Amino acid sequence: MKYTRLIGAFMLSAAFTAPAAAQEIRFMCNDEPFCKVLDDLFTGFEAENPGVDVVTDIVSYDVVLKNLPVQLAAGEGPDMARVTDLGGLNEYYIDLAPYVDRGYWEDSFGDTLDWYRVGADDDGIYGMHGDFTITGAYINKTLFDQAGVEIPSADADWDTWAQAATAVAEATGIEAAMAMDRSGHRIAGPAISYGARIFDENGEPILVDDAFQEYVQKFVDWNNDGVMLRDVWAGAGGGSYRDAGAEFINGTLAYLFSGSWQTLNFDQKIGDLFDWQVVGSPCGAGGCSGMPGGSGIVGFKHTKHPELVAKLIDYLAQQDVYAELTSRTRSVPAHYGVAAAGVDYQDVSAPAAAALNAWGAQVEKLSPIAFAYQGYKNNRAMFNITVQRVTQAVVGEYSVDEAMERARDDLATVLAETAK
Amino acid sequence: MLKLLNPIMRLVEIPFLLVQKRLGIGMTAWLFLAPNLALFSLFTFLPIILNFSYATTGGEAILLRDRPDVGFQNFGNLLECENVLDPSSCRNDLFWRAVWNTVWFVVFQVGIMVIAALATAIVLNRKIRARGLFRGVFFFPVLLSPVVVALIWKWILQRNGLLNAGLESLGFETINWLIERHWAFFWSTFISIWAHMGFYTLILLAGLQAIPQDVYEAALMDRASPWRCFRRITLPLLSPTLLVVLVLALIKGVQTFDEIYAFTGGGPGSATTLIMQFIYETGFGVQPRLLGVAAAAAIMLAMVLIFLTALQFWINRKKVDG
Structure with missing residues (x-):
C-alpha cells in the first residue's frame, strides 16, 4: 500500500x-x-x-x-x-x-x-x-621589454616580426620565438597577406598559387630553423587542431599567431603575470589580413x-x-x-579592453578574399588539406613543392567527391 | 535440492517437447538459434553488407540512396601506385604510408613483444622471490585504458616531460621525442609493447606450467645445459602456445588504433599513422567524409585479418590433430 x-x-x-x-x-x-x-x-x-x-x-x-x-x-x-x-x-x-x-x-x-x-x-x-573572430597575433610585451627589442610597427611584414621575436627569444632564453595554431584557417590569413588568391578568376577554389607556396615555404623554414615552435604543427598528425595558447600563457613564447577568441582565456589566465598585447596580422604584398x-x-x-x-x-x-x-x-x-x-x-582588465579594441581595429584590414574563403562551403576540407600537407613539409616527408602539388590533387579529389 | 528442481524442470520441458513434436528436432534447433542469429545478422552481417555497399559508392552523403554508384573506383584509387614501396608514387599516398607504418609497426611490436613476453614468462615461472607481485606488475598495464596509457607516456615523453627532466638533471641533452619521426615511431611501438606484453606473458606462463617437470628432471640427470633444455624441451613443447600468441598479437597489432591515436595523433606528419587511423580519419575524422574510400580500405584490412584468423584456426587444428 x-x-x-x-x-x-x-x-x-x-x-x-x-x-x-x-x-x-x-x-x-x-x-x-x-x-x-x-x-x-x-x-x-x-x-x-x-x-x-x-x-x-x-x-x-x-x-x-x-x-x-x-x-x-x-x-x-x-x-x-x-x-x-x-x-x-x-x-x-x-x-x-x-x-x-x-x-x-x-x-x-x-x-x-x-x-x-x-x-x-x-x-x-x-x-x-x-x-x-579575427585571426592575428599576440605578443608577450614583457619579454620584448626585457630583451630591449623594439616592437615592430603595425605595417611590419612577417620577416620583420620573425627577426624581432627571434631577438627576444635569444635575449630571454625562452623555448621559441613564435608559434601559430595548427589550423588551415590560421595559416590562410598570412598566405592571403602574401598575395594568395585562393580562388581563380571564375571563383573556383585553387588553394595553392605562387604566393600561397611562398608563405608556406617561409613557414616551413621557420619551423625547421627553430623560429616557430615546432611542437605545434609537427607534434600532431592528420587534420587535428592544436593551439599554442598554453605555451603563451606560460610565458615561453614571444609571439603567438592565433585569434581574437583567446582574449578571454588570456585575460583570465595570464592576469598580471606579464603584459601582453594584440598586434594583429603582419603585412605582405596582399595586405595585412587575418581571417574572419x-x-x-x-x-x-x-x-x-x-x-x-x-x-x-x-x-x-x-x-x-x-x-x-x-x-x-x-x-x-x-x-x-x-x-x-x-x-x-x-x-x-586593461589589457583585455585594449586587446578587444585592437581586434576591432583589425576588421577593416580583412581582405575580401578572406571573407570569400570563410564563406566558401568546402573551406573546412581546404583547411584540412592545408594542415595535412604543410605538416608533411614541416616534418620532411615532402618538400614544399611536393606537398603543395599533393594539396592541389587533394583539392581536385574533394571537388570531385562533393560534386557527386 | 535436485529433488526439488526435477519437477520444475519437467514443467519447463513441456512446452519445448510440444514445440519439438510440432517442428521436429532439426527445426527446434533453428528455433533456439534464431535470437542469436537475428542479433548476429543485425550487428554483424548487415554492417558487412553495408560496408560493401559504401565501398562501391562515392560522394559524401551518409545515406546509401543519396550515394552514386562508382563500381570499384575506390579500390582502384587506393591501389593506384607506380611503386607500392614508395608511398609518394601512389595516388593516395596517405593510405600507403599508413599501410607501411602498420607493417613495420606489426613487425617490430609483435616480434619484440613475443620475445620479451617469453623471456618474462620464463623468469616468472621460476621460484623467484615476490613472484606473485612481479606477475601482477607485468599484467597491470593490460588493465589500463589505452587513452590512459597514451596520456601517461605523453607526460613522460613531451618536451618538458619526466624523461627530459631526468636527462637534463643528469647533464644530458634533451630530445623532443614526439616531434622527431623515428623517435615518435619508436616510442609508439614501445608503449604498445608495454601495454600489451602482460597479456601474452600470462598465456605463455600457462603454457610453460603445462610442460611436465619430469622432462626437465630427466634432462638434468643427463647433464643437459639450461640453454639446451630451453632449445630442446621448452621451445618445442611451448611452440603451439607460442604460435597462438604470435597470431593473436599479429591480429591485435594490425588493429591498433586508440593508444597511438591518443599518443601522437598519427604524427609527426604521418609517421605514426596506422591503417585504422587512416580509415577513421578518411571516413569520419576530416571533411569531406569519404565513406566510400574508408569502406574500401576497411575491406582490404578485413581481408588481411581474415587471412591471419584463418592461419590461427589452421594452427589450432594442427595442434588438436597433434
Missing part, C-alpha cells in the same frame, strides 16, 4: 510537471565560458516562454567538428548548436526567414548571413553570428520545435541580449547595431 501510494504520488506529480518539460530544446555548445553566458541568457527566454526548457550540452570542439555532422547526416542530434563550419552544414539548417523580421536581421548581420548560405541565389536566414570567422548559432531541420528554435535564436539576436552576450564573453560583435553603439565590456 505504501508503495502504491508512492507510485500514485509520483504519477500525479509527473502529470502536473509534464507540460513544463514538454518543450525541451537541446543546445550543443563548445567553449565553456561562452556557453555558460548563453545558458544564462536562455533563462530570460525561458521566463518569457513558460514550459520551455533549454538544455545546454557543453562539449569539446572536436565533438562539434567531427560528431555533430555525422549525427545530422543521420537525422539525429541537438535542436540547435553553436557551429563554426558555417556554410558546410547548410543543408541541415532551419531557414529562420519565415519566423523572424528579415529587415532587422539583414540590417544587423549583413554580410555574415552569406557565410551560412550556399550560392548567390540563396537568400535564407540560417544562423546568428554569435561572435566575430567565429561561431554561429543555428537550428536544425530535424527539430520537433522549429518555431520555438527560431524564436530563441531571434531572442538572442535582439540588440540588448546580443550586447550582453558580447560584453560578458569579451568578444567582437558581428551585430552592426551593437558594434555601432559600442560594447561596454564588464569587469574587463
Whole structure:
C-alpha cells in the first residue's frame, strides 16, 4: 500500500510537471565560458516562454567538428548548436526567414548571413553570428621589454616580426620565438597577406598559387630553423587542431599567431603575470589580413520545435541580449547595431579592453578574399588539406613543392567527391 | 535440492517437447538459434553488407540512396601506385604510408613483444622471490585504458616531460621525442609493447606450467645445459602456445588504433599513422567524409585479418590433430 501510494504520488506529480518539460530544446555548445553566458541568457527566454526548457550540452570542439555532422547526416542530434563550419552544414539548417523580421536581421548581420548560405541565389536566414573572430597575433610585451627589442610597427611584414621575436627569444632564453595554431584557417590569413588568391578568376577554389607556396615555404623554414615552435604543427598528425595558447600563457613564447577568441582565456589566465598585447596580422604584398570567422548559432531541420528554435535564436539576436552576450564573453560583435553603439565590456582588465579594441581595429584590414574563403562551403576540407600537407613539409616527408602539388590533387579529389 | 528442481524442470520441458513434436528436432534447433542469429545478422552481417555497399559508392552523403554508384573506383584509387614501396608514387599516398607504418609497426611490436613476453614468462615461472607481485606488475598495464596509457607516456615523453627532466638533471641533452619521426615511431611501438606484453606473458606462463617437470628432471640427470633444455624441451613443447600468441598479437597489432591515436595523433606528419587511423580519419575524422574510400580500405584490412584468423584456426587444428 505504501508503495502504491508512492507510485500514485509520483504519477500525479509527473502529470502536473509534464507540460513544463514538454518543450525541451537541446543546445550543443563548445567553449565553456561562452556557453555558460548563453545558458544564462536562455533563462530570460525561458521566463518569457513558460514550459520551455533549454538544455545546454557543453562539449569539446572536436565533438562539434567531427560528431555533430555525422549525427545530422543521420537525422539525429541537438535542436540547435553553436557551429563554426558555417556554410558546410547548410543543408541541415532551419531557414529562420519565415519566423523572424528579415529587415532587422539583414540590417544587423549583413554580410555574415552569406557565410551560412550556399550560392548567390540563396537568400535564407540560417544562423546568428554569435561572435566575430579575427585571426592575428599576440605578443608577450614583457619579454620584448626585457630583451630591449623594439616592437615592430603595425605595417611590419612577417620577416620583420620573425627577426624581432627571434631577438627576444635569444635575449630571454625562452623555448621559441613564435608559434601559430595548427589550423588551415590560421595559416590562410598570412598566405592571403602574401598575395594568395585562393580562388581563380571564375571563383573556383585553387588553394595553392605562387604566393600561397611562398608563405608556406617561409613557414616551413621557420619551423625547421627553430623560429616557430615546432611542437605545434609537427607534434600532431592528420587534420587535428592544436593551439599554442598554453605555451603563451606560460610565458615561453614571444609571439603567438592565433585569434581574437583567446582574449578571454588570456585575460583570465595570464592576469598580471606579464603584459601582453594584440598586434594583429603582419603585412605582405596582399595586405595585412587575418581571417574572419567565429561561431554561429543555428537550428536544425530535424527539430520537433522549429518555431520555438527560431524564436530563441531571434531572442538572442535582439540588440540588448546580443550586447550582453558580447560584453560578458569579451568578444567582437558581428551585430552592426551593437558594434555601432559600442560594447561596454564588464569587469574587463586593461589589457583585455585594449586587446578587444585592437581586434576591432583589425576588421577593416580583412581582405575580401578572406571573407570569400570563410564563406566558401568546402573551406573546412581546404583547411584540412592545408594542415595535412604543410605538416608533411614541416616534418620532411615532402618538400614544399611536393606537398603543395599533393594539396592541389587533394583539392581536385574533394571537388570531385562533393560534386557527386 | 535436485529433488526439488526435477519437477520444475519437467514443467519447463513441456512446452519445448510440444514445440519439438510440432517442428521436429532439426527445426527446434533453428528455433533456439534464431535470437542469436537475428542479433548476429543485425550487428554483424548487415554492417558487412553495408560496408560493401559504401565501398562501391562515392560522394559524401551518409545515406546509401543519396550515394552514386562508382563500381570499384575506390579500390582502384587506393591501389593506384607506380611503386607500392614508395608511398609518394601512389595516388593516395596517405593510405600507403599508413599501410607501411602498420607493417613495420606489426613487425617490430609483435616480434619484440613475443620475445620479451617469453623471456618474462620464463623468469616468472621460476621460484623467484615476490613472484606473485612481479606477475601482477607485468599484467597491470593490460588493465589500463589505452587513452590512459597514451596520456601517461605523453607526460613522460613531451618536451618538458619526466624523461627530459631526468636527462637534463643528469647533464644530458634533451630530445623532443614526439616531434622527431623515428623517435615518435619508436616510442609508439614501445608503449604498445608495454601495454600489451602482460597479456601474452600470462598465456605463455600457462603454457610453460603445462610442460611436465619430469622432462626437465630427466634432462638434468643427463647433464643437459639450461640453454639446451630451453632449445630442446621448452621451445618445442611451448611452440603451439607460442604460435597462438604470435597470431593473436599479429591480429591485435594490425588493429591498433586508440593508444597511438591518443599518443601522437598519427604524427609527426604521418609517421605514426596506422591503417585504422587512416580509415577513421578518411571516413569520419576530416571533411569531406569519404565513406566510400574508408569502406574500401576497411575491406582490404578485413581481408588481411581474415587471412591471419584463418592461419590461427589452421594452427589450432594442427595442434588438436597433434
